[in-house]
Amino acid sequence: MDHAIASILFFCLLAPAQAQINPDNTLGAESSRLTPNVLINGVNADQIDGGALRGSNLFHSFTQFNINDGQRVYFGNPAGVQNILTRVTGEQASNILGTLGVNGTANLFLINPNGILFGKNASLDVRGSFVGTTANAVQFGNQGIFSATNPQAAPLLTINPSALLFNQINQNAAIQNNSIALAGQDLEGFDAIGLRVPDGKSLLLVGGNVSMDGGQLNAFGGHIELGGLAEAGNVNLLWNGDNLSLGFPENVTRADVSLTNQARVSVTGAGGGNIAVNARNLEILEESVLSAGIAQGLGTPETVAGNITLNAIGEMVIGSGSEIGNVVYWGAKGNGGNISIDSGNFLLQEGAYL
Template sequence: MPQTPCCSRLAFHWLCPILSGAIAVVLPVAAWGQIVPDTTLSGESSVVLPGGSIEGGAVRGSNLFHSFETFSIGAGQQVYFANPAGIENILGRVTGNRLSQIDGTLGVVGSANLFLLNPNGFALGPNAQLDLRGSFTASTANSLTFADGSFWRVSDLQPASLLSLSVPLGVQVGDRPQGNLSNQGSLSLGPGQSLTFLGNSVTHTGAIAASGGTIRLLGDRVSLLDQASLDVSSPNGGGTVLVGGDYQGRATVPVAQVTTVGPDTTIRADALSSGNGGEIIVWAAETANIHGILTARGGAIAGNGGLIETSGRQTLNLTATVEAGAPGGVGNVGGLWLIDPENVFITASGGGPIGSSDVDVAEINNALNSGTSVTITTDSVGTGLIFQASDAAILKTAGGAATLTLATDGSIFLEAGIITSGALTVVLQGNSIDVLNSISSANIQMQANFINIGSSLSSSGGNVSLQGGDISIGTGDPGLVSASALTVNANRLSIFNDSFLFGIDSLSITADVIQSVDATPGSSAFTSDNINADIIAGGTFSLTANEIRNFLTEQPGDFSTLRGNISNDISPFIGSSESPSGSEAPSSIARSILSSSSELIEFEDDEFEDDEFEDDEFEDEFVSFSDRRSEALASFNLTDCRQSNFTLSGRGGLPTSPDDLLSNSAPAIPWVNYSAESGTAEVLPPTAAVNLTEARGWTTDAAGNVFFEADAAATATPAFAFASGLCGGQNRPN
């Protein structure tokens, strides 16, 4: 790049004049007539020297202003702006009515940034090149905005308009661009520099490179066609590419209405050696057609993947191959691919509704298998749809750990399922979630007001978390939900159709109302009608609810079981449900047997029909206890000395403990009217004192009579204190 505007460094050096005395050589008008200064800057007008060097202009602080009637560079020509000391930004405008055609070399003799404004448009031909150390901006807008909010307008022809423009140039753009801008050339900038094209329509079919820098293609319509390329890769980290807008359409830059990235194009923001991948944003407010190859990889030695966003707010046609992985090995994290139109249809063949946003599932699978996380979210408040077609299964079979996130304010429908043999976390967030096919993943998280599981959810060695208002499992085919740690948190939990919940290490269920609950070994289960549904926890099981409701069964022997190390917080425990005849009956818990130990909690139908009891008829409630401590002491087996057994059977609305609250429903035991009777009190003489011995235990006979047992010879140390000490308690002095 030339450091001085010497004619010998220019293509047409043979036209340089030889000045001697009063002799002056005038260049033909055809040679440099394509760059013609205007007179709007008065005595500070631009000067175009023979050979294409541009000097003069109006200096304001660190900014140098030029104004031209026409500005074009022919094929083979070179034009360089002089860069006086202290100048950081060179700004040129075209006040005439002609398009700027650049098919030669445009440069700056120095490191200043170059800005060109021409509302008529720019056309950079196949021979166009840039020779710059700083950044370059070409805009067809009528003005540029400075950091202090002031403007430099093409239409303002008064020299006084420059007097206040002494602050550094801001990145904002003024009014909407008018003309079009196209580039066919191969343009490159220095490391870390930026290139911005802003026009009404921006079409790029050439190549642009800015190592570790920034490329912005902005306008109402932006297109990358043919074999166009944008590259901001560098050895130490990728740069930034904005095509049609910024992240999620934010108003930091003008937003395109229509953006197209052709199938043979490439956009790269890779870290080539060490460092993180860069950022690629392809955006449109209306329609985005995005194909080609987009990469933001981490460094081959070390570094994380970058961010790639491909979005059309209203309509998205997406078949691009996207990769933001981290090939550097252990400790490096894959990047993120974000897709966020208003609605999304995940398809195998672009078969979504006309005008919909279609995402090719093959490209989602490719990204996940490269270790790239994928986030699909809908850019709509209170609505939005994410729909997976029945032939568009999401598969992860290779690559590093990744996360698949589907998030919307509306609905998520998954018809084809998500299957992985690799490290994948699935996150689903929405107002409603319907899972109609299997999901298997390392970890699964769901959060919605309504969750319907019509198939299976399984996590091998990971966690499954379901959080929602109403959660229904087994609404279609029988559902299986299994994980190492399974957590369910809901206002209402319903389980149907032989469905099965299994927590290998732990299972926690928290709900205001639990409907039709069954359980099998190690956990809990809920039943509906004549159908059993199972929940299993191989380790710890926690159940917290205000109310448990079993739908009434008509088949004797229907049952539910809870197994595991069980912690219950159920207050009140009694609920109610409708009988087949429509009348409200006491909770099926009152028609069941509840036994609690480290081994088993079981709910079982007592085989009584609902119509066997009238409103004033209730079965007596029986309570029995098994003291595991006494049994352990008697057998000298202290393994289970901390465990106990509790059994409740029959009906009744009273709580099983004085510390428990009553149900908000009416008590099952009716009120009794007491009529006072008169009588005479009899005074009894005192009896001799009886030496009381504390009972060591109790037994029952076949008739249900309770007998308390005690040692014949009382000791100073009560049996309960001795037992407590052996079972891990502390002996306390009497």
């Protein structure tokens, strides 16, 4: 993968110099409203209310959506809302440099076809699952779509989202995670850093190209999935209870995924955590790590760890010092999961671990 191109994409994502959260007028009387200085979890934050309520789904729409370093922005979570879907209809990527959260338990979808950057101090404060995507629309079965590139008032979309639509590909759009913010403690009592969803929940980043430059992702005992499309196509959203995974059809053209500079993806927990990557080319370089399995002191003899599933139709490179591990750690009980690799060309460099 060309790191020069990745660097260009990174600086393109940084283009908006000032953080702005600007609701558009596509939802009419149901437009989003930003209220500053709301006390959330004992600290002042900006809260986003309003939006179009359809069954258990709440829809928001913005021309720009950026969060400054140190800024805390939360979506209000009315009773009964299970999914909050936020689209960006303007032409700029979203820079998430502070805290993005939900003041409740709903799943959060951030949809920006121009790209999403999570800065080094970015954090998630959610109690549900999180999906960040450069798709231009989200499909709701046969009920219709919620589109960022052809925005209209939200129709009667009351069921769970069923697919991410990439019908208008922006070749400069990407998702980049650089977050190394403190994120509480893991199940072994060590500091967790990076973007984190609650234990057992899902964290999905669906581009365009997806890159992690030293950033980290955590869903202990949950599900983390990375992938994207380089040409028009759809990616299915699969539901297991209120948790999410992705279904990539065989005929789509996938984008690239890269982990560099000690990036880390971890689902290690009491068992059952899964990591999946669907890419054209996949690079895990510079002491980067994918970690699954049963954490120290956890599990039972019947516990079965989850799986790591890597699928790259082009080239997959695991660089020196990098590691893919699905381990039953010291003092843990249970059975390890699987590591499944499917690649057109697989290279495990000297000093890499599998």
